[in-house]
Amino acid sequence: MKKIKILSLALFALLMITSCVKDDDENTGNGARVVGFSKSFNSYIFTGADTEPYLINEKINLVGGANGTPSNEDIVVSFSIDPSSTAIQGTDYTITGSTTTLAAGSDFTQIPIMVDPSILPGNTPKTIVINLEGTDSDNAVIADDKKQITITIAKCESNLAGTYSLVVTRTDNNTTYNFPNEEITEIGIGQYVTSSTGPYGNGDLTSDGAPRDGFVFNDVCQSIQIEEQYLGDYYTNLVEGDSDSGFVTLDPDTGEVESITMYYSIRGFSSGTARRTFTAVYTKL
Numbered sequence: 001m002k003k004i005k006i007l008s009l010a011l012f013a014l015l016m017i018t019s020c021v022k023d024d025d026e027n028t029g030n031g032a033r034v035v036g037f038s039k040s041f042n043s044y045i046f047t048g049a050d051t052e053p054y055l056i057n058e059k060i061n062l063v064g065g066a067n068g069t070p071s072n073e074d075i076v077v078s079f080s081i082d083p084s085s086t087a088i089q090g091t092d093y094t095i096t097g098s099t100t101t102l103a104a105g106s107d108f109t110q111i112p113i114m115v116d117p118s119i120l121p122g123n124t125p126k127t128i129v130i131n132l133e134g135t136d137s138d139n140a141v142i143a144d145d146k147k148q149i150t151i152t153i154a155k156c157e158s159n160l161a162g163t164y165s166l167v168v169t170r171t172d173n174n175t176t177y178n179f180p181n182e183e184i185t186e187i188g189i190g191q192y193v194t195s196s197t198g199p200y201g202n203g204d205l206t207s208d209g210a211p212r213d214g215f216v217f218n219d220v221c222q223s224i225q226i227e228e229q230y231l232g233d234y235y236t237n238l239v240e241g242d243s244d245s246g247f248v249t250l251d252p253d254t255g256e257v258e259s260i261t262m263y264y265s266i267r268g269f270s271s272g273t274a275r276r277t278f279t280a281v282y283t284k285l
Helices: 009-015
Strands: 033-037 041-046 054-064 075-081 099-102 108-115 126-135 140-142 148-155 162-170 175-188 191-193 216-220 223-225 238-250 257-269 274-284
Touching (some): 033 075
Parallel strands (some): 033 140
Antiparallel strands (some): 075 099, 162 175, 162 274, 223 238, 257 274
């Protein structure tokens, strides 16, 4: 396994002079400043006890260009709500205006979104899809791969924490790994962390300095979301869910969790772009 530790920013910048990049055609070091969303999707889960309006601040970052230096003038970023959104503006949520300003000297701005959990239907996720349209500056552009975010808002109960019997299959070579006492720990409403990732568990990553062996995922009304993240929150190998990252199976009579199925990949081996794909089935003990 080629696991590359996350380097300090100074050392990483030095090494990038001679290192490979993700895409040979991509150069974010010079030229126009590049801005975009920090994530491609995000989710906010509420329970029946959540009745007060909740403010979401979705970040737009300065992600490259001009050697990473902030602008010495304000950059106004325009955005729009994509027609594919299922949440209703003015009812499920409120966004005021269609622009946000990345202030001079800053490396991020935010889109404020007010959500009213009290009117969300139970166990029915809704989405707010936002597109970045452009900037008012000739020296700032929107990153093609960071110009859209899908925000899921939902009211549903989630109770996935516990001990599971886990079988992981590496689907690109049909290798199987077993973890008979896999722990899933709740770290927020509808958000959890596993105790293994692919074949790595039982201290495989933490013994080398990583803060965890597992990965973070969200449960959105029995649908699994796995946001792109560093392996073990330590290595440059990236863990990310498929477009369909999995699902939760509940007992039809009791509503208790029976199993969780997840689909994800780890990339960054060998050449730096190789991808290993996994199906993980967690059976509740």
